[in-house]
Amino acid sequence: MVRLTRIYTRGGDGGTTSLGDGARVPKHDLRVAAYGTVDEANAAVGIARLHADGEADAMLARIQNDLFDLGADLCTPETGRRGAGALRILPAQTERLEREIDVINAGLAPLDSFVLPGGSAASAYLHLARTIVRRAERLVSRLAQDTEVNPEALKYLNRLSDHLFVLSRRLNRNGAGDVLWVPGANRPG
Numbered sequence: 001m002v003r004l005t006r007i008y009t010r011g012g013d014g015g016t017t018s019l020g021d022g023a024r025v026p027k028h029d030l031r032v033a034a035y036g037t038v039d040e041a042n043a044a045v046g047i048a049r050l051h052a053d054g055e056a057d058a059m060l061a062r063i064q065n066d067l068f069d070l071g072a073d074l075c076t077p078e079t080g081r082r083g084a085g086a087l088r089i090l091p092a093q094t095e096r097l098e099r100e101i102d103v104i105n106a107g108l109a110p111l112d113s114f115v116l117p118g119g120s121a122a123s124a125y126l127h128l129a130r131t132i133v134r135r136a137e138r139l140v141s142r143l144a145q146d147t148e149v150n151p152e153a154l155k156y157l158n159r160l161s162d163h164l165f166v167l168s169r170r171l172n173r174n175g176a177g178d179v180l181w182v183p184g185a186n187r188p189g
Contacts, residue, residue, distance in 0.1 A: 020076030020086060030143050035074040037136040038157075042067040044129035045164075051122035056171060059100055063160065066093050070153060074140065078148040089152045097159040104166045113180040115165075119172035126168035133161045 011017070016024045017032060025032060042064055049060045069087055076086035117127030137157040143149055169175045 019080065020072060021080030021082040023077070023080060030139065030146070031074060031077070034136060034139040034143050035071045037132060037139055038067055038071045038074065041129055041132040041136055042071075044125060044132050048122055048125035048129055051120065051125060052171060056122070056167060059163075059167065062096070063163070066156070066160075069093070070156060073150050073153055074143075078150065088150050089156045091152055091155075094152060094156045094159050097156070097163045101159070101163050101166050104163075104170050107174055108166065108169050109175040111175070111178075111180075113182070115169065116179040116181050117168075118179040119168075119177040122171040123168040123177070126164045126171065130161050130164040130168070133157055133164060137161065 012027065015027055017027050017029075018024055019031065045060050045064050045067070049057055049064075052060055066089070070089050072087040073089050076082055078086075080086075115127075118124050137154065140149060140154055140157060144151075144154065169178055172178050
């Protein structure tokens with residue numbers, strides 16, 4: 001467990017930060033951008049939870065905890081001095097998302113168009129979280145080109161964006177409140 005007794009350390013005042021293995025890197029390092037974007041997604045999920053209840057809120061609570069696990073995973077390089085014992089995203093976490101996606105999706109009406117973010121507040125915030133997760137996925141994918149990254153991290157992010165999408169539809173009255181894209185609707189003529 002992490003225990004924080006001091007909030008500021010002044011260690012980052014020069015534009016560097018410590019990774020999970022103690023290595024110092026610039027704050028603009030791709031690894032820092034990746035786990036920082038995971039943190040940003042977690043904050044958006046937290047806002048969505050303000051508008052969710054019951055099982056949807058419970059799912060999002062599990063996801064928030066997983067996102068901290070994922071941040072810890074990405075923060076600690078696989079080949080670093082603490083890489084061997086580091087907290088990593090596991091296939092079981094991705095598989096849980098898949099099971100939840102299947103249950104949620106079974107109750108949704110089929111789509112006839114793309115869904116625009118909106119409908120309910122919960123749905124709109126889940127779409128925001130989903131797009132942030134997609135950005136995190138792109139950053140992790142780029143990071144994985146240059147260095148070893150837990151492959152389950154990418155799988156988890158990919159599945160999570162799908163989960164947030166179907167849950168957004170569930171929270172839009174099982175899709176009845178979805179705002180659908182109408183191609184060319186505002187074009188003249």
